Amino acid sequence: MLIFSEAAVLLTITYSDQFKFPLTKKEIAQRLIKISVTENKLGETLINLSKLNLIENKGGFWKLSKGTDQVKNRLRRANYSQQKWLEVDKLLSVIGWIPWIRGVAVTGSLAVDNVTVNDDIDLMLVVAPQRLWLSRVLVSLSSLWVGKRRTWQGNEENSWCFNLWLDDKHLGLPKNKRNLYSAYEVCQTKWMLDKAGIEKKFYQNNYWVKNLLPNYFNSKLIGASKIIEAEKSGYESAPILRFIGRKILSILDFLTFSIQYFYMYSHMSREKVSLSNAYFHPRSTKGQIYEKWFSSLKQIQSQDRRVVLVTGVFDLFHQEHQNFLRKAKLEGDLLVVGIETDDRVKKNKGLSRPIDDQQKRLQQLQLFPVVDLAFILPEKFDTAQEHLALLKLIKPQVLAVSSHTPYLEEKQRLMKKVGGEARVVYRQNPDISTTRLTKLT
Incomplete structure (x- = not known):
């Protein structure tokens, strides 16, 4: 899951920041907290965090943005x-x-x-x-x-x-x-x-x-x-x-x-x-380092940016998907999009779906101009507890949904627990959908 790799990378860089010790890409991979990622995934993660202006690269070293010249x-x-x-x-x-x-x-x-x-x-x-x-x-x-x-x-x-x-x-x-x-x-x-x-x-x-x-x-x-x-x-x-x-x-x-x-x-x-x-x-020493670490993390979290979260399949990335995402972006500063895994799509929509695999769908969203961050949702993502765990990790102010979203009341209840709201931001055109498009081909 890309979102968890980003959290781990940010935690790792923030920890080293307490020692005024920027890290190379290789050092980040070595020092990652609790997880392992491939070299390509780490590269994607660093680029995403850089786009969010959370980290920056100086002379081959990665550090928190807006910090001192630690290199x-x-x-x-x-x-x-x-x-x-x-x-x-x-x-x-x-x-x-x-x-x-x-x-x-x-x-x-x-x-x-x-x-x-x-x-x-x-x-x-x-x-x-x-x-x-x-x-x-x-x-x-x-x-x-x-x-x-x-x-x-x-x-x-x-x-x-x-x-x-x-x-x-x-x-x-x-x-x-x-x-x-x-x-x-x-x-x-x-x-x-x-x-x-x-x-x-x-x-x-x-x-x-x-x-x-x-x-x-x-x-x-x-x-x-x-x-x-x-x-x-x-x-x-x-x-x-x-x-x-x-x-x-x-x-x-x-x-x-x-x-x-x-x-x-x-x-x-x-x-x-x-x-x-x-x-x-x-x-x-441990107490002093932890205190500085938590302080840095709070500063990152307290930056005045309104986070909007969207989740979905986004198969055959069509015009209605794009219109919905543009409307969602208007609700805040950062638009974060989570896409369903191939296995979950097959389970929920049938063995013929998705048409585009998760990597292609992820790449399409990452290239779409209004999307700041795209990631693949967890494989186990059925229960309210699993949904709440993701919301606590991202801490969005808005969960943007379209007019046809199911379980809206449940989504509103979960968002209240993280201090946000689930909001209908787009009325979907029923004549345009991935299912209809597949029938036309």
């Missing part, structure tokens, strides 16, 4: 990011010696090449079980040694921010963190160190992301590979010594956690820590 901003930030990536190599050399680190991934703005000059480098570390807090001590000391440790005050610029820690037995995000913001963060991670196939395990343990970002998640899961393999030592101690050593280190890790938790407690706000994970995000 120059993105290119400038991409240049800043290249310098930051050089620092990641230094980071790996500083902490890579720690034996319990299984994986290191860049997250946040740098992961998508969208940093400012003084941004920190956000990182996720995966460590061996019962070694998280020992590893954190060693990482903190190592980054402090090179002047890159971020403190609780958070005033340091260009620091290394180790804000997410997981052990490799607890790679899945908890249910209370499974949302669209986290789904994008999962997919945007750039793995720089992988000692035991951690990258792939991370995506497998966060399979819930596929429900929100199917294309993005699939590309990450398929592309997951080992960046740097673990080096095996040529010497191994006796099993009993290894067992005793592991137990001692596990006890030390628990003691280290207790000491650090006691120290952190007075500083903590939104941070969540345990023996197996630590989420150091003192600011509600």
Whole structure:
């Protein structure tokens, strides 16, 4: 359904707008929320949204219309990011010696090449079980040694921010963190160190992301590979010594956690820590992004444009169809037309119909001058609930119908639920119809 692809594309572009991050066509296809579309369908959708003046293309990047010049901003930030990536190599050399680190991934703005000059480098570390807090001590000391440790005050610029820690037995995000913001963060991670196939395990343990970002998640899961393999030592101690050593280190890790938790407690706000994970995000970034996102969507919806919706078959697109649509257009600023699927037409009008298939009918309507947007109606479109769902999605002020429309009272009732009205805008000439035209041929 074209209308739902347009809603998904608009949601996707609007979400990225909060980060001043315009998207290429390929990036939109990858980042689409909840649906997948073909390349041709995406192209049609972008053109339709552009005609409605909701989005615009600047230098190959798609963004919301009437916004700031985000393309120059993105290119400038991409240049800043290249310098930051050089620092990641230094980071790996500083902490890579720690034996319990299984994986290191860049997250946040740098992961998508969208940093400012003084941004920190956000990182996720995966460590061996019962070694998280020992590893954190060693990482903190190592980054402090090179002047890159971020403190609780958070005033340091260009620091290394180790804000997410997981052990490799607890790679899945908890249910209370499974949302669209986290789904994008999962997919945007750039793995720089992988000692035991951690990258792939991370995506497998966060399979819930596929429900929100199917294309993005699939590309990450398929592309997951080992960046740097673990080096095996040529010497191994006796099993009993290894067992005793592991137990001692596990006890030390628990003691280290207790000491650090006691120290952190007075500083903590939104941070969540345990023996197996630590989420150091003192600011509600997700909340801020959602607030901006909803604000942008409301601005789009509040634009002073009166939407008129028309639905029908429009087979053998004849003069009466065209006269009706011209009258409907006079009722508002945007004329949106939904056409019935071939299967529904056969079901309602007989196996000999439609004469023109749905793609041809759709193309004819899209080329008709007064039509701003045309789409194919859902295959399941029989019940009042299904009709109401479509009305809530489009939010038309007017449902334009002709004098011969059936169930007018029911249509008026449904339109009242979305704050609009069903209105007869054209008295049809009974001598001209698709049925009569087919009998003449």
